[in-house]
Amino acid sequence: MKFVLLFLFLVMLAGCLPGTQNPQTALPPPATEESAAAKSELIQPPRKVPGRPNYSVLAEPRPSRPQEPSPDEVGDVLEHLHLADDAPPRAGHEGLTLLKDELIFDFPLVDNEQVRSYIDYYTGEGREVFARLLHRAERYIPFMRRIFQEEGLPQDLTYLALVESGFNPHAYSHAHAAGPWQFIQSTAEIYGLNNDEWRDERRDFEKSTRAAARFLSELYDRFDGDWYLAVAAYNAGGGRISRAMDENGAEDFWELCDNSSLRDETRNYVPKLLAVLTIVRDPAAYGFTDLPAAEPFTYDVVRLPEATDLELAAQLCEISTEELRALNPELKRWCTPPHAKDYELRIPAGSKSRFEKLYAQIPSDRRANYHRHQVAKGDTLSTIARRYNLRQGDLIALNKLKNPRILPLGSVLLLPLHPGMPGTAEAQRKSTPTASKTYKIRKGDTLWAISRRFGTGEKELRAWNGLTAKSTLRPGQILKVAKVKAAGKKTAAVKGERKIVYRVKSGDTLSAIGRKFAVSAERIQSWNRLAKNHILRPGDKLTLLVRDGNRS
Incomplete structure (x- = not known):
């Protein structure tokens, strides 16, 4: 019995000693298939991210979404941003992830051939334009980062606006996307961005950045916390990315690139962003030193109780109208929206007190230099709105009409038009024909054909005859077609010049087109009767007089 007890005691003692585990439990877990990222040469031994086999995170990963709240030429910029797309590398997508603990950046980076190709381009052939973009970024990035921080997003994602538009509020794509974050109309409406005759909030930096943050946040949640898929979906649409993943069985962005x-x-969208972030995290290492400091995007906000002329507002701030428009890029016309109550206008920082004091001294009827229309027999609100290409709602709001169906004969309506604009009486007086030459419209006639026949322009014909862009010509209608008193001779090509018609492409500007054909932007404006602040749209046609051999 003693021997039995001694034996049991020795067995129990042996179980308490180290180094006596079952050999099977001491073996490492079975090896799993390694991704290309795991096989890459890493700065530090990588730790695999569960469920994300195509890239590795160094040391302790930062959370993808923070838990704590922590004018150049657009055409050249967009052209350079997309120039390297022609032959991107298609192999070796996966790469090593770079995260430097000493830097306070919050978006995971991957180093691979595709990313390096964009780094090489932005630091090589595209260096000059990229340096201008970095300079412009300093103006907008600080408040964009604040918005993304408030929305709980990686602040690095603000540089996606560089990839989208080069931080230009007036960027406009062939797909009709507008603004620094390139929202199309349908998506803009989902996220509360208004676009009407008076303003396009897609062009407003603060409003569109807030909308972009919400959009990216929803895409992040939709793709289970994968920022690369969320960013790709921002470009292609969530539905398209989801379908591509289902069709190809892909689990991440790099696998999706290879198999779909x-x-x-x-495919190039995410690598572009990663290349941009790689450079901005250490610009000096890539030769971007001594960049000029950009003036920060700071401003005061004033609430305007009624529509106000931008020229007047600029005078009260002692700045130019162009400077005021730069602070309020959403505004399309010469005054603030007449239907908007307490419109928030941005003015230079430090000028709010002076502005409000001077603004209060201006009578209400002098805050906007409106055109006045005297109601004539047969006038209705709808006919007046059609004649001047206005919205009935704007007329009702501006004139505070209680019964829009009844317009007293001889009463005066205020129209949100500058005196002298096409269609107003002032404009017609300024452009009165020298003679009463007229033309009777025939079936099939167009305003363009009539203008060419009589050697004048469509804008002049509209002004002389009180027509708008939406007016319909009817057979038998009589038009005034004589030339204007002050109009100069029609531009004619001199010897050695030829006339061409140029179709505007996405990203084009007058200055870029001028350099291409060795003519000045001012001459292009003159030949095509364009306003100084005219915005080109893809598909527009411009008439140019160029010398043979001058196209660059």
């Missing part, structure tokens, strides 16, 4: 029919634009 994504457009090259979307």
Whole structure:
């Protein structure tokens, strides 16, 4: 019995000693298939991210979404941003992830051939333009980062606006996307961005950045916390990315690039962002030193109780109208929206007190230099709105009409038009024909054909005859077609010049087109009767007089 007890005691003692585990439990877990990222040469031994086999995070990963709240030429910029798309590398997508603990950045980076190709381009052939973009970024990035921080997003994602538009509020794509974050109309409406005859909030930096943050946040949640897929979906649409993943069984962005029919634009979209972030995290290392300091985007906000002329507001701030428009890029016309109550206008920082004091001294009827229309027999609100290409709602709000169906004969309506604009009486007086030459419209006539026949312009014909862009010509209608008193001779090509018609492309500007054909932007404006602040749209046609051999 003693021997039995001694034996049991020795067995129990042996179980308490180290180094006596079952050999099977001491073995490492079975090896799993390694991704290309794991096989890459890493700065530090990588730690695999569960469920994300195509890239590795160094040391302790930062959370993808923070838990704590922590004018150049657009055409050249966009052209350079997309120039390297022609032949992007298609192999070796996966790479090593770079995260430096000493830097306070919050978006995971991957280093691979595709990313390096964009780094090489932005630091090589595209260096000059990229340096201008970095300079412009300093103006907007600080308040954009604040907005993304408030929305709980990685602040690095603000540089996606550089990839989208080069931080230009007037960027406009062939897909009709507008603003620094390139919202199309349908998506803009979902996120509360208004676009009407008076303003396009897609062009407003603060409003569109807030909308972009919400959009990216929803995409992040939709793709289970994968920022690369969320960013790709910002470009291609969430539905398209989801379908591509289902069709190809892909689990992440790099695998999706290899196995699906994504457009090259979307394949290159994430690598572009990663290249940009790699450079901005240490610009000096890539030769971007001594960049000029950019003036920060700071301003005061004043609430305007009624529509106000921008020229007047600029005078009260002692700045130019162009400077005021730069602070309020959403505004399309010469005054603030007449239907908007307490419109928030941005003015230079430090000028609010003076502005409000001077503004209060200006009578209400002098805050906007409106055109006045005297109601004539047969006038209705709808006919007046059509004649001047206005919205009935704007007329009702501006004139505070209680019964829009009844317009007393001889009463005066205020119209949100500058005196002298096409269609107003002032404009017609300024452009009165020298003679009463007229033309009777025939079936099939167009205003363009009539203008060419009589050697004048469509704008002049509209002004002389009180027509708008939406007016319909009817057979038998009589038009005044004589030339204007002050109009100079029609531009004619001199010897050695030829006339061409140029179709505007996405990203074009007058200055860029002028350099291309060795003519000045001012001459292009003159030949095509364009306003100083005219915005080109893809598909517009411009008439140019160029010398043979001058196209660059």
